[in-house]
Amino acid sequence: MQNINWNKVAVVFLLSIFAFAQSSIGQTKNNLALTGTASANNFLPGFDPEKAVDGITNSESSWKNEVDGSPAWLLLKLPGATEIIEVAIKTPQESSGISDFKIQTILNGSWRDVKDVSDNQNHTISLTFDKPILTDRIRLWIENGRQVEVSEFEVYGQKYFDSTATEVKKILVNQSGYNLGRPKRFSAPEMKEQIPFEVVQQNDRKSVFSGIIKNGIGDFSEFNPESQEEFVIMANNQESFPFRIGPYWLERVTYRNMVDFMVGARHYVGTTDLIRPLSFEWRDGDFFNWALQGMVALYLSNPETFDRMEKTVSYVPNSSFPSAYKGLWGTLEPYHENAPDIIKLIHWDADVKISQGLEHEMQKAELAHFLYAWPYLEKWLPQQNFDLVYEYAKENWEKTTVKPSSTSQYDLSTEHNLLALKTQLGTTKGEMPPGYSVIPNLMMYEVTKRKGEQDAEKYFDAAYRQMEWMIQNLDWKDPLVTKGQRMSEHITMRAFAYFQTQYPKRAPQGLKEKVTDWANVAISRSENYWDFRKYSDNEDWVPPSWNETGNILGFPAALFSAMSILEEQGILQKLEILAWSHFDIAFGRNPVGRHFSHKGSEEIEGVDLGWYSAHKGGYGLLEEVKFVFDGSPKSFHYPNNPEVGNLGWTEGWVQFNTAFNMSMAYLANHYTKIDLTKENNNKVIIRLKAPVNFDPTKEESITVKLYNEQGMYLSVRLVEESPYSQVMVGELDFSQNKLTYREEKISWKKGETINVSYGLGYFQKEATFLRRD
Incomplete structure (x- = not known):
């Protein structure tokens, strides 16, 4: 899910480095640092980090840190994926030089040491690597807290090129299709001037709509045909993949697939019966998969559509499995066989939680969604289901500890009392998004009121305190609060929306204003020819080194949540465009021109080109499951580097699909x-x-x-x-x-x-x- 696929590119590395070495004989080396951008944790006035990558070697054009007792670092970010074979560090002759330092590159969102130097006495030191290092950023790290001066930080290598990369269309669309009456846009990143385009019927090449490409984007939202024709976009003698337009096209091609994925990804009883690590209800789901709340949201948003689906799931008794599986599920009495598949999946999730006594705060928080939805589930489930889940949630809600079998290596929770104020933020793994306790507490408030409990108000009070803290403390400009929460980002804005829409008269002061600020930051980071919300205000498009697939898929849920609160039409229009653009990005409107699912062309109506590959094995064993979102463009691919090809880690994850489930629920609700x-x-x-x-x-x-x-x-x-x-x-x-x-x-x-x-x-x-x- 996260690592650079070194094995895949090893052979290409060796061949390309050999070619590079041959072509470089007798030539001046190319300092790639001159094409990059530099930053540092601090610097003295007049000694900013860019002066260390300007090609000028003297003390007047140097980076010099401010001594504050903490380590100093100088970071170089290159325009794209680069195979680095050598770095050189130059310090002015009159300086003391740098005796001890490290060279680091980023992997899995964390920095790792690739060279560790001590007792250096030279003002110029060159370091070569035993094998090329593939990265787009490299850092000089000085641990001792002393003042250092660097006149030049040089990097040598060459831009990475995947010889197996296929040609990418110059006009990139949602390959499957678009919804009638909704934003319909495409990207043509090489067509930056104002260029005419036409929408053409595929069968007879008849032009049916025309417009102008501006800054690499075309818009045909006003084109709403009532036909089953396939269309293509044509401009500058280039042509897109064909696509269709229908009243609910995205829903048409995904609803059944969403359910099928969850059916196949079940632990123990899905496409494999193996017991997997880091897995509870879903294979490789861990404790922060948000699956239960996503399925409940899907059902509440469009119940009749799920009711009428073909029923494919039957109950699998725990007693039919060997002793190693005893007690892993089966505590809840079985559902009625005529229940819709999505209800059976909701039952499965709750059953595993109760059967295994999962105590992690996020596992027990999910149970609030089951209890809240009970009036809509009870016609298919025995009353015993509610009674056991309710008793378990009440008994464990404020429990602070968790048994080892309920958690994993990714647990950052300081304690597990869901009434406590949560100020700890997670990493780009996505394990602790801000506000994850808000909706569960508000749901428990409703459930306990329904039961006539005298202490119901404590749940509301906990949610209120948490929301107040978020309004006062979250900095939307910090990417670790937004896109840096990876596939879990939607949790935060959904908490704002739930509080405001369900309790408008009791919502904390400043809630709407905080959401407005969030929307403005999202919009400001999306002004590019993909309509893609970037990671930060600087050069970072995605969280460095991560497979961020789930963030793109879950972002529409956050956008539609914000839209349920805001009223300013200009903001609403821009947010709506972003919601649909991120669906389109997953369906092929991206720098590599591919759908995020490797088997997309086989499983999704209208998709022409799926993701490059699918991961075999892994904790999830998802290769036999339908509708897996396998991969997405990495930092190397942006803003438009398709020649990088199949670079970076590829692996589906339950968390990616559950993020998409949530977006589809909020999409249905919004319209x-x-x-x-x-x-x-x-x-x-x-x-x-x-x-x-x-x-x-x-x-x-x-x-x-x-x-x-x-x-x-x-x-x-x-x-x-x-x-x-x-x-x-x-x-x-x-x-x-x-x-x-x-x-x-x-x-x-x-x-x-x-x-x-x-x-x-x-x-x-x-x-x-x-x-x-």
């Missing part, structure tokens, strides 16, 4: 709308906009319940307004104080309201209508 209108005094019309109409070749429907004030209801079937419509419509008759649907009737008197809703829990959208005549 779902429901309306009630009364027409001509004798008709009541229900109009629902929700991700339901996936196939224009058949009539699709959905059933909602319309209630009167007495709690009586009519089940009303809504059908698509037209084959390509995003709207489902149903009609009731009204006469003599009665509403009639088919043969059923309920009363509706003057001065009374009727209501209808879609979505469940915190995702419920409701419409009411007051009868005035």
Whole structure:
């Protein structure tokens, strides 16, 4: 999931270095530092780090650190992936030189020593490496806290080129397709001037839309055809991959796949029955996979669509396995066999947690989502399920310790009491995002109120204190608070949204303003020809050295969360573009022009080119699972270096898919709308906009319940307004104080309201209508 794939490139390294050495004989060496940018932890006025990479060797053009008792470092960042074979450090003759230092490169988000020098007496020292070091950043580290002066920090090598890299399209699109009525953009990074483009029908080459590429981006959002045609973008005699446009195209090609992935990735009973390390409910899921809350969110956002899916999962009893598996699941009584697959997966996650007594704060926090959603799950699950989970959560919520079998090497929690204030932040591994206790505590507040508990308010108070701390202390300009939280970043902004939308009158002061600040930072870091939110304000596009796939997939959930709070139209429009651009990036609109799934062209309708490769083995053993997000462009590939090819670690991770699940839930919620209108005094019309109409070749429907004030209801079937419509419509008759649907009737008197809703829990959208005549 994280490491540079050294084995894969070893042969290429040796060949390229040999060629480099041959071509360099008798030539002046090329100092690559002159093409890079330098930074340092500190410097004296007039001795800034850029002066150490300017090619001028004297004391007046040097970097000099400020002595403060801490180690000093000088960092060089190169434009792209580079095979470094030598570095040279030059200090002015009149200086004391540097006797002890280290040369470091970054790997897995952490610095590692590649040379350790002591007792150096020279003002110029050259260091060669036994084998080339592939990196885009290298650092001089001085431990002793003394003042040093560096006139030149030189680096020699050559830009990395993967001889197996395939040609990348000059026009990059979402290879599968786009949703009707939503932002539709593409990237053409080599077309920076204003260049005309056309949208062309693939079959007859007929031009159906035209526009102008500006700064490497084309926009055809206004093109909303009602057809099953495939289209391509054409400009400058270049052509994109073909794509389709449909009312809910992204949902059409992912919903079943999302469920299938979770089915196959289950620990013990998925595509393999092996017991895996770092795994609990899901293979290689660890304690911070957010799977349960993601599946609950998916179901609450669009329940009817998951209800009508084909059922493929059957209960697997623990007793049918050998003794080594005893007690790993099975404490919760089985679900009903007619339950939707997603409900069975939710049950699986909760069952493993309870059966194994998982005490880690993030494992038990997930159980709050199960308890909160119980009113919508209970028709498929035995009451015993709720009772055991509720008892377990109540007993363990404030427990501070955790048994070794509940955690792993990535545990940074200082204690596990979920009512405690959480000020510890995680690393770019993604294990401790800010605010992970907020939504669980607010859900426990609702659940315990529902149960009539006298101490329910303590959960709300804990969430409030946590949110207050976040408002006062989180610095959105620090990438470790945002994109640096990797695939877990969505947790933070979702906490803001949940508090504000569910408790608007009790939300802490400054919440909306804090979200506005977050949005402005995200927008400011996204002004590039990918519409890609960068890691920081400097040259870093992604967290250094990491496979950040899940961050891109989960970022739309954070964006839609912010949009549920903000009102300024200019900001909302930009955030919406970013949400869709990050879906598009995962589907091929990126520097390497590939979908993030290696088997994307086999498993996802319309995808032409999947990720270069898939990891075999690993803790997750995911190679046989459907819809694995295997890889994404690394720091080397940005801003546009496709020739780097298949460089960097490739490996799917449950955490990547669960981040996508969450984004798809918040996508559905954001656009779902429901309306009630009364027409001509004798008709009541229900109009629902929700991700339901996936196939224009058949009539699709959905059933909602319309209630009167007495709690009586009519089940009303809504059908698509037209084959390509995003709207489902149903009609009731009204006469003599009665509403009639088919043969059923309920009363509706003057001065009374009727209501209808879609979505469940915190995702419920409701419409009411007051009868005035």
